[in-house]
Amino acid sequence: MIHLEDVWRTYRMGDEELHALREVTEEIRDGEHVAIMGPSGSGKSTLLNIIGCLDRPTRGRYRLDGREVASLDPDELAEVRLHRIGFIFQSFHLVPRLSALDNVELPLIFAGMPPAERRKRGEEALDAVGLMPWAGHRPSELSGGQKQRVAIARATIMGPGLLLADEPTGNLDSRSGHQVLEMLSQLNANGKTLLVVTHDPSVARRADRVVVLRDGQIVRRVEGRSVSDLATLFAEDVPAP
Amino acid sequence: MKTVDILRFAATALVQHRRRTLLSLIGVVIGVVAVVSLTALGEGARRYVTDQFASLGSSLLIVMPGKNETTGGFPGVMGAPNDLTLEDVKAVQRHIPQVLRAVPIALSTADVAHLERGRQVMVIGTTPDFRRVRDLRMLAGRFLPAGDWERGAPVVVIGRKVARELFGQANAVGEPIRVGGWRMRVLGVLAGQGTQMGLNMDEVVLVPVATGLRMANRTSLSRAILEVHSVADMEAVKRRVIDVVIERHDEEDVTVITQEAVLSSLSSILQVLTLVVAGIAAISLTVAGIGIMNVMLVSVSERTSEVGLLKALGATRRQILLIFLLEAVLLSTAGGAIGLALGWAVVELGTALYPAVPASPPAWAVGAVIGVSFGTGTLFGVLPAWRAARLDPVSALQGR
Numbered sequence A: 001m002i003h004l005e006d007v008w009r010t011y012r013m014g015d016e017e018l019h020a021l022r023e024v025t026e027e028i029r030d031g032e033h034v035a036i037m038g039p040s041g042s043g044k045s046t047l048l049n050i051i052g053c054l055d056r057p058t059r060g061r062y063r064l065d066g067r068e069v070a071s072l073d074p075d076e077l078a079e080v081r082l083h084r085i086g087f088i089f090q091s092f093h094l095v096p097r098l099s100a101l102d103n104v105e106l107p108l109i110f111a112g113m114p115p116a117e118r119r120k121r122g123e124e125a126l127d128a129v130g131l132m133p134w135a136g137h138r139p140s141e142l143s144g145g146q147k148q149r150v151a152i153a154r155a156t157i158m159g160p161g162l163l164l165a166d167e168p169t170g171n172l173d174s175r176s177g178h179q180v181l182e183m184l185s186q187l188n189a190n191g192k193t194l195l196v197v198t199h200d201p202s203v204a205r206r207a208d209r210v211v212v213l214r215d216g217q218i219v220r221r222v223e224g225r226s227v228s229d230l231a232t233l234f235a236e237d238v239p240a241p
Numbered sequence B: 001m002k003t004v005d006i007l008r009f010a011a012t013a014l015v016q017h018r019r020r021t022l023l024s025l026i027g028v029v030i031g032v033v034a035v036v037s038l039t040a041l042g043e044g045a046r047r048y049v050t051d052q053f054a055s056l057g058s059s060l061l062i063v064m065p066g067k068n069e070t071t072g073g074f075p076g077v078m079g080a081p082n083d084l085t086l087e088d089v090k091a092v093q094r095h096i097p098q099v100l101r102a103v104p105i106a107l108s109t110a111d112v113a114h115l116e117r118g119r120q121v122m123v124i125g126t127t128p129d130f131r132r133v134r135d136l137r138m139l140a141g142r143f144l145p146a147g148d149w150e151r152g153a154p155v156v157v158i159g160r161k162v163a164r165e166l167f168g169q170a171n172a173v174g175e176p177i178r179v180g181g182w183r184m185r186v187l188g189v190l191a192g193q194g195t196q197m198g199l200n201m202d203e204v205v206l207v208p209v210a211t212g213l214r215m216a217n218r219t220s221l222s223r224a225i226l227e228v229h230s231v232a233d234m235e236a237v238k239r240r241v242i243d244v245v246i247e248r249h250d251e252e253d254v255t256v257i258t259q260e261a262v263l264s265s266l267s268s269i270l271q272v273l274t275l276v277v278a279g280i281a282a283i284s285l286t287v288a289g290i291g292i293m294n295v296m297l298v299s300v301s302e303r304t305s306e307v308g309l310l311k312a313l314g315a316t317r318r319q320i321l322l323i324f325l326l327e328a329v330l331l332s333t334a335g336g337a338i339g340l341a342l343g344w345a346v347v348e349l350g351t352a353l354y355p356a357v358p359a360s361p362p363a364w365a366v367g368a369v370i371g372v373s374f375g376t377g378t379l380f381g382v383l384p385a386w387r388a389a390r391l392d393p394v395s396a397l398q399g400r
């Protein structure tokens, strides 16, 4: 369960204050599939980073599963990221010198799992995204879609309840993008909470609901299946409900 | 997270940047080779010199005129010493039964000449027992004759090199030579002895002690060597010698030193030399350490987004610190190991070429090298690793 209450994220640029997020109040229940949309610079990534415990609100409260995130120390935050949250990035973020399997196993290393068990779990996870034949390949030898599937295997290997994807299909062609989205939907269907930042209406349509940001504020909430085109979605004259 | 896993992870980063890894490795290797081979050389010099002295036996006492206040230094250097006479030496031998031999020595320098050829040499005025305490061998002829110490016969025993320079291949024994202004007859030629106690015995001439004193125009001996029956008596004999001298001179105006004391002060001087050399070599290790730090700083800034990723995946600060620290330690210890092997090879080669110098790195130097190269990596790896651990995950992920 994600609880955001009057969350602000303010950057200080010299004398200027820049509000990347302002007055964000939102509740996301377990198992929900939510898309976050908005023009470039509207604060989508900032919001996702705060939810993912990579960043902290300047003001306001954020509770994850009932725990006040502001009260956690760096080690506890790392623990939350390790066990509760899986990240998927637009640019994949695989470690280039490690094989696909070694990349998938990284979180298990941080969890202190012994090598034999790690290998077994890593292979299962890689198999689940259909990439076992590529286990020994370096990221540079994989296609974009394959890289993102490795990243999904890595994000899910610790069995987190929450998946955060920042434009997961932004660097993919439509076919492999579709494959990745299918995988994410499947994970959501199996009970994981899924938050996807996207510019793509067809991605947003898969979500239960869509949150639209503009200038750091939530300006609109709509159902996923009602999303048609960006122009109507981002239109300024409609007040936030 | 297991340390082995971090090590493996760190190793992959080093392997990926082969050229950079190699360059910083070379820095450490050079430093370590310098430490190993230079300290080996210093240690070799120390052992060479002390071996030379030790070969002379440890049952010798040296009596020098003059009393020096600070113990441990070389006496006879400061102050105007009182006489140490032949009578004094005789008295010592007479009164102290543990003294097996007492050998007076009068040192001076003089020109020696035969026909057209000549050179300057050290003249040692002494007695036949000198041959025993110094373990001298003869190439030809006889050593100095036994008899009354006061009788200064015009005879001389010459070193091998002196003989060669004055007589070439010709026979020297029985020939007349001039020593200083004195006409003398050559009694014998010493076999090659090399350097003993700072004197190259190949380049000296030996005359009866009375002759030596007269040539130097002095009444005081330069020193006397006492051979003592047993090493256990050394300290007792040393005290008795002083007592005898005080009785005769009414004051303690001689210094008695043991072979051991000379040896240990020489040895400690040479040890300081080794330390100085080690210090210089350690500087090169420090330079190598700074090299490692630079490499690690570059590595951290290049891998900023990787650090961000690791944080997003749930790595703690401690784990990230360890990743980069172990990378640096791996680098420096690998350099240390390679340097040690290479340094050892250099020393082996050196001793093969110059077997006279028993060069070998002292154990402390080898231990220090291992410790220091490990420590260098830790010390100079901490700052970059700390930087990595402190990175803000959001900016790091964006590569900032």
Ligand SMILES: Nc1ncnc2c1ncn2[C@@H]1O[C@H](COP(=O)(O)OP(=O)(O)OP(=O)(O)O)[C@@H](O)[C@H]1O
Pocket: A011, A018, A019, A020, A038, A039, A040, A041, A042, A043, A044, A045, A046, A047, B395
């Ligand atoms: N470290 C920072 N320092 C200053 N300003 C920042 C920083 N990070 C983000 N911002 C600003 O905060 C605002 C929101 O940024 P954010 O990255 O969340 O936007 P976004 O909606 O994800 O945009 P995009 O669609 O381009 O990814 C932007 O105006 C951005 O310039």
Ligand SMILES: [Mg+2]
Pocket: A044, A045, A046, A166
């Ligand atoms: Mg963004």
